[in-house]
Amino acid sequence: MVVKTKNRLGFSLLMALAGILLGLLIQVSLAVWTESAGQAAARRELALLGRRAEEALRTRAAWEESERRWAAESGGQILADKFAAVREGDILLLVNPWNPLPEGYVPELTEVGTEGHRLDVRCAAAFEQMLADCKAAGCRPVLISSYRTQEMQQELYDNKIKRLLDAGTPAAEAPSVAAMSVAVPGTSEHQLGLAADVIDENYTNLDQGQERTATQQWLMANCWSYGFILRYPNGTTDLTGIIYEPWHYRYIGLQAAEEIHRLGLTLEEYTALRGGH
Numbered sequence: 001m002v003v004k005t006k007n008r009l010g011f012s013l014l015m016a017l018a019g020i021l022l023g024l025l026i027q028v029s030l031a032v033w034t035e036s037a038g039q040a041a042a043r044r045e046l047a048l049l050g051r052r053a054e055e056a057l058r059t060r061a062a063w064e065e066s067e068r069r070w071a072a073e074s075g076g077q078i079l080a081d082k083f084a085a086v087r088e089g090d091i092l093l094l095v096n097p098w099n100p101l102p103e104g105y106v107p108e109l110t111e112v113g114t115e116g117h118r119l120d121v122r123c124a125a126a127f128e129q130m131l132a133d134c135k136a137a138g139c140r141p142v143l144i145s146s147y148r149t150q151e152m153q154q155e156l157y158d159n160k161i162k163r164l165l166d167a168g169t170p171a172a173e174a175p176s177v178a179a180m181s182v183a184v185p186g187t188s189e190h191q192l193g194l195a196a197d198v199i200d201e202n203y204t205n206l207d208q209g210q211e212r213t214a215t216q217q218w219l220m221a222n223c224w225s226y227g228f229i230l231r232y233p234n235g236t237t238d239l240t241g242i243i244y245e246p247w248h249y250r251y252i253g254l255q256a257a258e259e260i261h262r263l264g265l266t267l268e269e270y271t272a273l274r275g276g277h
């Protein structure tokens with residue numbers, strides 16, 4: 001009997017111990033599994049970051065190589081000009097929702113096209129040549145907007161807000177929604193005199209459909225060789241603050257335009273590469 005009781009007690013203890021061990025084992029397994037899942041997530045995150053970092057490094061390397069090539073081919077002239085020009089009024093001046101125009105900025109302007117359009121004297125000839133070549137290629141480009149004064153920009157912005165309110169946009173949201181397509185006065189590239197909106201005569205809507213026109217196809221492929229870039233490419237709103245605008249072209253000079261076109265950058269990214277903003 002005593003032996004039996006002892007055995008039963010031993011058995012019970014053994015079972016309890018086994019239960020504890022099993023519980024521990026389950027806990028440890030769960031912990032290991034959780035850790036693995038966490039580790040896997042961390043690895044994915046690292047891999048993603050790595051890819052982004054690699055991409056950034058590749059872009060920087062490509063840009064630096066391009067800078068060397070341009071410097072060699074131009075005897076350092078273009079490079080020197082470009083960096084000497086890092087000042088107010090520079091053709092590479094970054095103007096966006098976070099970088100307003102310098103106080104009292106007034107470019108030297110000259111007439112382009114018809115209907116009293118004006119652009120900065122440093123890009124007017126390149127712009128006219130670009131449009132002439134675009135026409136010669138069989139397209140029908142029409143210049144619809146060029147230099148704007150602060151007052152003109154204010155009027156456009158106010159009108160945009162009014163249209164949004166009329167369409168039922170809540171008053172609290174109207175200014176920020178408006179700013180995505182009509183820049184807040186003081187932050188528009190049109191006030192620089194270095195930007196122009198060009199549309200196709202056969203398709204006059206300012207929407208994404210513009211990108212399919214012959215004019216935009218030609219301009220998007222060739223504008224860089226005149227020193228212009230498509231300033232607000234598709235999918236870059238987070239960087240530029242402005243909606244996709246397959247009609248707004250900005251002059252930045254031949255070297256920067258060629259590099260931005262080839263490397264697939266925005267002016268914001270290019271400026272960052274050059275160590276600005």
Ligand SMILES: [Zn+2]
Pocket residue numbers: 145190195196197247248249
């Ligand atoms: Zn524009």
